Amino acid sequence: MVEAPFLVSAPGKTIIFGEHAAVYGKPAIAAALSLRSYLLVSAHSPAKAGQISLEFPDIKLQYSWDIASLPWDHAPSKATTPDSLCPPSELHEPLVEALETPLANIYSSFQRVAAHTFLYLYCSILSPSQTGVTFSIRSALPIGSGLGSSASVSVCLATALLLLAGDISQPVHTAEVDHGKTLDLVEAWSFLGERCMHGNPSGIDNAVSAHGGAILFQRMGKGVPNRQESMTSFPPLKLLLTDSKQPRRTAVLVGNVGTLLHSFPKIAEPIMDSIEELTNEAFELFQKPVEKCDAQWAGKLREMIRINHGLLVALGVSHPKLELIRAICDENEVGETKLTGAGGGGCAITLVNEGITEDKIEILRKQLEEHGFELFETSLGGKGVGCLFPSQATASRWEDWEERVFSLHHLLALETRDHIEETIGVGAAKGWDFW
Template sequence: MSTTHVTDDSSSEESVGRRSSPDQNGRTSRNHFRKSSIPLAPPFMVSAPGKVIVYGEHAVVHGKPAMAAAISLRSYLHVHTLTKSSRTVSLFFPDISLSHTWSIDALPWSTFQHPSKKRNYYDLVTALDHELVASLKPHTDAVSPDYPPHERRIHAHTATAFLYLFLSLGSPRSHSCIYSLRSAIPPGAGLGSSASVTVCLATALLLQAHALSGPHPDQPAPESATQLERINRWAFVGECCIHGNPSGIDNTVSTQGKAAVFQRTDYARPPSVRMLRRFPSLPLLLVNTMQVRSTATEVAKVARLREGHPEIADGVLEAIGRVTGSAERVIGRAEEDGAEGVSEGTIRHLGELMGINHGLLVALGVSHPKLERLRALVEQAGVGWTKLTGAGGGGCAITLLDPKGCGMDHSERETKGSEIDVPLMEKGPKMLENGVGGLTQLQRDLEAEGFEKFETILGGDGVGVLYPAVLHNGSEESQEGGEEIDQEKFLSVQGRDGVEKLVGVLGPGRGVREGWRFWTV
C-alpha cells in the first residue's frame, strides 16, 4: 500500500506528520499520529445506512414497483479539520485500501467556479456535468498508481465522487480536512454500500458549507424534508460518479431511512418515489451466500425469458409488482391504525409476501443453489420467511424473523393485545446470538455452509450526525462528559465489528446511542 503524508504547515506548533495510511483492517501504528495544532472546528461524524430490496427485484426494471428499506448496517465518516495554514484535503478509506491527499490550491476550481458551471448548494441537481468530471481526471489518475487495474478503477470512481462534491460545495478558501471512511456494509453485495458513502460525504460537505441547520429535535418537518432532499440530490450526483446511471433508490433510502416504493415507467422521466416514513422496525437476518454474482447477467436472463416467452414472463413480472403493492397496502393500514407496535398478523403477512416474491423470482431463473440451500435451512429451523434480495444469482438473502418461530413466549414478547413493542422488535436480531428457539441450529448450519450472517434491523433511521464526535457509552469515560472519537481511534479500530462497537449508531441495547441525531419528517 502506498504511503500518504499529511502535513500541517504550522512551524510553531505540533503538526500532523508522518501519517501513514491504515491497512485493510484499519490498523495504524500509534506513533504515526500526532495531534494537530488548534483545529478550526471540532471533529464530527456522519453515518448513513445501507439498504435491501424487500420486494420487486427485476420487475422494477420493467416498470413495476419495488420496495426498498434501510438496514442497520451503516457507513461512518469522520471529519477532522486541520489548521488554517494547512492547504491539503485527504481521503482515507481503509476498507478498500484507498488513501490519498490533494493540494487544495491545485484542484480545478476555475472550472467548477465558472459562471456557466457553478452550482449553489440549494440547487436541486439531477445530473453530472461531464466537463467537470473531465477536469478531475488528472487528479484522480494520480490515485493508487501501483494498484491492480480493478482496484484502481474502484479508487478512481470513489475519488471522483469525493472531489466532485468537494469542489461543487466548497470554494478555493475551503479549510484543510481529513475525511476518514469506515463501513459495516459488505461492498459489492447489492446492499447500497456506495450510496451510503456518498450520502455521508454529501452531508458532511453541506454541513461544512453551512447549508444544513439540523438535525435537531424541534426542527420543523418542512425544513427537515428540504434538507433531506438537498442531501439526497447531491448524494445522487456522487452515485453518478461511481455508477454512471444509477436508479436513485439507493441514495434515497440511505438518506431518508425507513422504506420507499420506487417505480419507473418512463426512463425519459424521473422515477416515482413514495416514502414509507412509518415503516416499522423489524428484526432481519441478512445472509451473504458469498457466491459472486453479476447484476447485468441476471437482468439479461430475464430479458431473454421475456423475448422467448413474453406472455408468461410478463405475467410473472406483473405478479411481482402486485406483491409490492400488497405489501405497501399492509404497511399503509398499519400506519393508519397508529399503533405503537407491530401486529403479529402484519409480520406474517409481510413474511408470506416475501416467500411468494422469492418463488416468482425462481420462476424467472434468477435464484441459485446456494440461495435455495439457505431457504431450506431457514424453513427447517422454522424461524421466518426468506427471499433473495437484489439481482440474485448468488449474493444475499434476507429473512424476516418470526417471533413465534424464534421461541419467544407471551411474556418475552411483552405484548399489548396482539401487538409487539417496536423496541423489543429492535432486539430481535440478538435472538440469533443468544441461540433462542430454532436459531441455535440455524447458527451452526450457516457457519457450516460458509455463509456470512448479519443480524440487522429493517426500516431504521436514515442519515445521522454526531457533532461533536463524542459518544456517551455508559462507560466511566461517559460519566466525565463522553468518549471522544478522534481520527486515530477511528482508523485504528479493526473490522466491521470494531467500527460498530466504537461508533455504531445502535448501542448494546440496540437503541440509538446518545449523541447521534437524525433528520425526521
C-alpha cells in the same frame, strides 16, 4: 457552517419486493437497514491546512490532494440562493473529465471510483478556500453485496460536505424547521455521487439511505417524475441477513432477464405482472397503522416474501448458494427467506418468526458459517442520515470516550464491523441526532 471534528452516518438498504421488475417501470419497495456506514471529518494540522485526505481502509484507499491543485475552473458554478442549492440530476461533464488528472495515480478501479465520487462532490459543493480536513470512512455494511453500501457512503459524503459549506445545519427539532428540505438536498447530491459510481442508478438506494424508513419507488417514462412514496408508518422489523459471499454482476443478471422476456414473453411477462401485484399489495399492507401490525399482519408479509422468492427463481436470478441459505433457514424454521437485489449471489433476507430465541439464531449462524456464509442480525425501517458532534455527545462507558469516538487513529484501527458499531455506532455512542 460547522467545524471538524464530527461524525456522519447513513444506513444501507435492502429491497423487500420488486427487484428486477423495477427495471421495467414497475414499483419496488426498499427499506433502510440498521447496518450503516460512518464518516469522520477531522481537522488537519496547520502544516497540512492546504490538503484534503480520504481514508477508506475497508477498500485499502488512502490518498491526499492539494486543494489548490483541484480543477476548480471546471466545477459547476455554485448556487448562491437557498432555493437553487439543489443540483441538476446529470453530472457536469467538464468536471468529470478534469478529474482524470488528480486521479491518475489511483490504479484500482474500485478505489478510483470511490475517489472520483469524493472529489466530484467536494469540488461541486465546497470552494478552494476550504481549510483542509481528512474524510475517514468505515462501513459496518458488507461492501458490494447489494445492500446499498455505495449509496450509504455517498449520503455520508454529501451530508458532511453540505455541513462544511453551511448549506445545511445540524438537526434542530422545532415546528419552524423543515427537515424534509435538508434531506431532499442530501438525496439530490448523493444521487450525483451514485451517478459517479454506477452511471445510471435508479435513485432508490440513496433515497432510502437519506430518509430512512421505507419507500415505494417506481421509475416512470421520460419527462415524468419518478414515483416515490415514503412509508412513515413502516414498523421496525427484525431481519436476518445472510451474505452468500458469491460475487455477481448485476448487468449480466438484468440482461439475462431481458433475454428471457424476449424469448418467452407470454410466460415471463405474467411473472413480472405478478411481482408488481405483490409489491402493490405489500405497499397496502405497510400503510396500516403500526398498532395494527400484529401476528396475522406479519404472517401475511412472510407469505408474500416466500411467493416473491419463487417468482424470482422462475426468472432465473437465484443461485445454488442462495437456495442453500434458504434451505438451512427453512430447516431451522426461523422464518421466510428470499434473495434480495439482483440475485445470482449477494445476500438473502429472512423475516423472522415470532418467538425465535437467540439460541436458535446462534445454531443457525453456526450452520451457515460452516458453508462459508455470514449472518447479520439487523432490522428494517430505521433512521436515515444522522450526525454526531462533540458538543452533543455524552460520556460513554470509556473514560476517554471523546478521544475514541472522534479520533482518526482509533477509527482506522477498528478491525471488525462489531468494533465499529460498538465504538462509534448509532446504538453505542450517545448523542446521535437525525434530520
